[in-house]
Amino acid sequence: MNDTETLSPVLPNETEEATRRLLAKACERDLMFATAESCTGGMLASLLTDVQGVAHAFERGFVTYTNEAKNEMLGVPLELIEEKGAVSKEVAIAMAEGTLARSRANIALSITGFADSGDEPGLVHLACARAGRVTIHREEHFGPGGRGATRIACMKSAIDMMTEML
Numbered sequence: 591m592n593d594t595e596t597l598s599p600v601l602p603n604e605t606e607e608a609t610r611r612l613l614a615k616a617c618e619r620d621l622m623f624a625t626a627e628s629c630t631g632g633m634l635a636s637l638l639t640d641v642q643g644v645a646h647a648f649e650r651g652f653v654t655y656t657n658e659a660k661n662e663m664l665g666v667p668l669e670l671i672e673e674k675g676a677v678s679k680e681v682a683i684a685m686a687e688g689t690l691a692r693s694r695a696n697i698a699l700s701i702t703g704f705a706d707s708g709d710e711p712g713l714v715h716l717a718c719a720r721a722g723r724v725t726i727h728r729e730e731h732f733g734p735g736g737r738g739a740t741r742i743a744c745m746k747s748a749i750d751m752m753t754e755m756l
Contacts, residue, residue: 600738601637605746609637612753613644616697622649623752624695626664626685628676629703629714630741631655634748649695654685660702664688677702682715683725690719697755699748703730706737714744718751726751 616623625634625648635651652663657676660666666684674680685700703714712732719725728751732743 600742601745602742605742605749608746608749608753610641610644612749612756613638613641613647615753615756616647617644619756621696621756622647622694624649624689624693624698625651625748626660626689626698626700627651627653628655628660628685628701629705630701630744633741634699634701634745637745637749650693652689652692660685660688664692677704677708677713677715679715679717679727679729682717683719683727686717686719686725690721696720697752699752701744701748703740703744705740706734712740714740714747716744716747716751718748718755720755723755726755 623638627634632653638648639645654660654663657671661668664685665688666681670684671681682700682702686698689698698719700717704711711734714730716728717725728747730747732740
């Protein structure tokens, strides 16, 4: 039986199981998550709120698709976006740290990438921040598999990074 309802038809079983374990561990430790998403458009927030009984480990999510949204909602400097590009390690880290600062969460995960267009389709940068720890970053090259496939692949990477940060 699948624990998630909304994404079950498209989510690999191992990602779904990892999400359930992550949320259960967070609940046991009284920790909460927040997300900042660009190319995934809120899919991670949806996944984290989809597991019955442990969804209260999710505090809030930001969908910051435009550069202006990244700046206004998360405090990412426009100069940084212009210099490094919206899809970069530096912006992903700034998004995660901005999410942590603008939420009550203990752990924040950000995703920015080219889902199916841009300089390199399938290029995604993820970052995970937690107070008192060094923010971690991961660069993924999922390839030109399309928007849906890239977004689903991002879920596994995000859950892995959040688990590591627990």
